[in-house]
Amino acid sequence: MVLPIKTASLPMPEIRSPQNAAILKPGMAAPSVAKPDATGAVAPSAGGVTDFASTLRNVLGEANQTQAQAQQVADDYASGKQNDLHGTMITMTEADINLRLIANVRNKVIDAYREVMRMGS
DSSP states (O other), X not given: OOOOOOOOOOOOOOEEOTTTOOEEOTTOOOOOOOOBOTTSOBOOOTTOOOXXXXXXXXXXXXXXXXXXXXXXXXXXXXXXXXXXXXXXXXXXXXXXXXXXXXXXXXXXXXXXXXXHHHHHO
């Protein structure tokens, strides 16, 4: 015996944009994405929205800084310049999490590319 499944129509929640905290309701258009200038650099638009490439570039830069900082903290702890094991481990864990995030984003982009290439054949 199969029981029928009742589905309810749930109201759509309001979505807040983190850049300007404006409320986007279902059916409303999202803010426009910034366009590159003559040099190829992308500046945020008035709403604070940037394109994927500049966001990725910023995340990669931050991850590189975090990796360098973790290496410096680990070297300082190993040489005895500092004796803060907890701070060292926290910094190294943050660097590890950033590296894993970047690797996962890379893997997703490659998977999406492969999926698009499969569509053509």
